Amino acid sequence: MTASAEVGRATGRPRRGGVVTWACAPGFPPAVIFPFTPAERMGTRNIYEFQMLMYRPLYYFGSRGTPDVDYEQSIGEPPRWSADGRTVTVRIRPWKWSNGETLCADNVLFWVNLMKVKGSRYGEYVPGYFPDNCTSYGKLADDTVYFTFDKPYSKKWVLMNQLSTITPLPKAWDRTAEGPANASGDPADVEAVYAYLIAEQGDMVEEGNEHRTRWAGSPIWSVVSGPWRLKSYTLEGMVTFVPNEHYSGPDKPYLDEFRQVPTQSDEQQYEMLRAGPRGEGSIQVGYLPLSFAAESTTDPTRGGANPLGDDYDLVPQAAFCIRYFCLNYNNPTVAGKIFKQTYFRQALQRTLDQDTAVTDIYQGYAYRQNGPVPMVPPTDLVSPRQREGAWPLPFDVEKARELLEANGWDTSRTPAVCVNPGTGPGQAGEGIPAGTELSLEMRYVEGRPALTRLMRRYKEHAAAAGIELRMEEVYGSILVAEDGPCEPGPDTPCTWELTCWNGGWAYHYPTGEILFRTKAGGNFGFYSDPTTDELIEKSVTTDDLEALYEYQDYIAEQVPVIFTPNFPIRLFEASRDLGGFGPVNPFGMINPEKWYYRDRD
Template identity: 75%
Template sequence: MTAQLTDAAELAKDGERPKKGGVVTWACAPGFPPAVIFPFTPPERMGTRNVIEFQALMYRTLYYFGNSGKPEVDYELSIGEEPEWSEDGLTATITVKPWKWSNGETLCADNVLFWVNLMKVKGARYGEYVPGYFPDNCVDYGKVAEDKVYFTFDKAYSKRWMLFNQFSTITPLPKAWDRTAAGPANASGDLADVEAVYDYLIEQQGNAVEENNAHRTKWADSPLWSIVSGPWRLKSYTLEGVVTFVPNEHYSGPNKPHIDEFRQLPTFSDEEQFQMLQDGTVQVGYLPLSFAAGSTDDPTKGGDNPLGERFRLAPQVVYCIRYISLNFNNPTVAGKLLAQTYLRQALQSCLDQDTAVREIYQGYAYRQNGPVPMIPATDLVSPGQRGAAWPLPFDVARAKQLLEDNGWDTSQSPAVCVRPGTGPGQAGEGIPAGTKLSILLRYVEGRPALTELMRRFKRDAAAAGIELRLQEVYGSILVAEDAPCVPSEETPCLWEMCCWNGGWVYHHPTGEIVFKTDAGGNFGHWTDARADELIERTVTSDDLDVLYEYQDYIAEQVPVIFTPNFPIRLLEYAGNLRGVEPINPFANIAPENWYYVEDGEQ
């Protein structure tokens, strides 16, 4: 039985007097207003703000991850029962609980198959799709009964991987969405109907990369998007970007909302966020690192709180990695530069993570050595990357030597290519003699700690001979413009390096979503046959040595520049608000669990 909050009697067991109702206002991180309501999110909008903090409140995935703060599936809060596997490990059967949609329909097998068929036909437009994996690796799937589906796979896979990284993508969709402008369709049963249904839903959604909120203001009154399975429904989305949720009266889960309204306010900088907290105009927000009082030796625990007793400080530590994305599809010489392993290794060697952890992040951070999260400490991290072990430590002299050994004159900065060609000691394919080693690095604005990290990275890279041209960009614009792309007349694909102050939140850290060729989360389109081979082994085996070999290879090849990891937020919440903790390790938020206590109880 999970320790979710259910009723006033249970809430009052510790002597507190819970208050029914009230409004909680959440000050959101700068730069990322919700841009997609249709929970089939494209790669350019696949992120925490859209998927976890917006869509998931209304549209529940088949499985809910994070059980009372532990990194496991919470079956009580899941629509799907635990998968039942055949003896040969090839077929999984899943029973769908008879929960209700807000329009009275019962959740059923067809709702699951609707999603799977969308993935089958339009997978390339979904941010977590990986070619060759779910549902491409299903040799057969379908409906066993009105409440039961089955999936038969081409071979036996790791059952944990299948549950955590494959079935986790499924979001059951209501029958009412299975239509076109002409009327009802059958995308849940006929692949031929999927294209037209998808086009209709995208039309109703509106342009996902358009920054104007005009089309978003219509979502709350939409006969489509108002049909929800989660604990919340959208009340309004204003032109100013204020998002307001109210409880879904028909929610079937055991943790019904206690508050009357959950409101999300846009912010534009860390300074504005802190001012809102000081003024008491919001009940939930985050403490900007630049305002942290003193340092901490443990990023999972809050230190001194400059807001005093009015707020509680809880680092929102989740199972993730952070990095700077590189565009391997850039058709100019910049793309040729980034294709060189020695250059990526040099770039990684110029990023001083340890000093940044101490001086920029006040100890609320930790070094990220490779593609598997370092916190919480687990045996999933390769021995070669644990503790003091580090494949590419901060070493400007080594970075400079890597460039000199591969055809660059570093006596000037930026360095200049003096030995073009593809042979030993030469700069690499497509890099002409005389090329200056200069790369554009765009990053999200409004985050002083990130700005300082980028400033120091630029300084140390210059000492090695690499010029980083820094440019701050509003977050939502940044991820829309510096998105996964293939060069064409319409999309020149000219971005070079991009840092949105994030990376990837894992369920199980096998890497196929981020590093496999053509995967939806492979934003830079890195491709490497050896990496693909190693990833394929990790998804079919639970042998830790297999996972170690994969991550050591990724750390050496540097398909992204790993940056210091830190909590998503130093979460601040009002002293009379309860239910915010324990923190979900997969970044889910659950305002349905939040409630106020009587005044005077802190």
């Protein structure tokens, strides 16, 4: 069964009512309800499985199973462009907020002004791009906004990567503790309004943040535009949604409730599913942990035999994403200096055996990721070099060792030792003194056996090249909070070195500004390279794919992050009692408003 196929074996008419319980992946309870989310919390669990159910973005993507904008599901009508290609106009559909307000231009400008003033606290903000690259923007009518850019850009890029960052916010949020404000019309009000909303949000890092238990009854967070509103959230991570009766878009929910329950490990998830989808405490939707796949598959988008097939359909969600782990270029110790050496990153990439992991660890539900553009599903966005398999850094421990030897390291022992410091040819690089040992801490998310196996093999192969990786498993939500973007200071030592949360980035359009441009929100490790910035700029100002190819081939060789095997964002297990489950969204979102039980014939 393909990921786009309709699933659910029950017959009969769709009926309204019932409860669906989803068993979530371990380690990442939602930490942020305010959709102006910082980079360290821009995860699948937080955004796609939580916020987007309640707060719809200006443009919605992929809900019909295709990697495109779904205008029917979108608040914004198709954008209209001026003849000179610099001004785009967007009309807002008159959807209703749950408090009766009509969605309007002010709701859009509220968000844009937040980005203008507080962009550094938003995970998809890129300095110099939206809204910094607008010479003007504003309201043409109560339902129409415009943006005039400093020069012509790729229209597809503007739609997919710039306007897509906007989530309209209600007037009910445009306030401070003292009363209503005007952040939608006056950027001077933004700081005070933002401070008020963050206070209502509560601490984004503290796992025991009791604000979470009050979100459902909040006069702020209970005002929603999406198909769902929050009924309750417990400190244990149990989330319950009920339908938003005022939802204006298509696909109004059939269900009475949609519940999300936390799990602690892949093993617990599997046992919960084995108990079946009926009865007290049952699970109707979950995921098949990769380590429990019954047999190998040759097509990760279709899947193979399902060990839970008596009760569930296996539906891979092959999202348009890449997976990688991050290096902290801002680490103030010698580790940060080592990461800035291209030869070292190339050696580190060469010690990761992706191809064997695909077959032996991931049972064929994965595929090698060569660079910064997703290889699956196949598109013409992948450069010809990489499409044809010309990966510049395939697994080769001996060549990794040679790279280190050629740049001043003695690899006759592990960890290797710097024996030729300096910045000249054959030397280790700036800031790396003689006697430095090549020993680094690698932290990764706990509770995922397949990832643990990958990391253990990686440690062995890296050691064979002279690189000691000191491995540590960490609870996922703590990992992303502690190992997030940072700059060294009195309150932020910024000493994490290597981190892997078993994820990466889901794209709309795979230009690199969010991930690799200097000081971009999604640039978690603070990588900075002038050539990369220039190539990214070329790729966003033209629809010519050659610019995108040049950028991605350069990144594949520079490896600012270490690319890991890619696999479907979820191997859904969906109860056969459910209808409406497919097609699945290729950008990673979920749409439980489409799910339903059937009346039996």
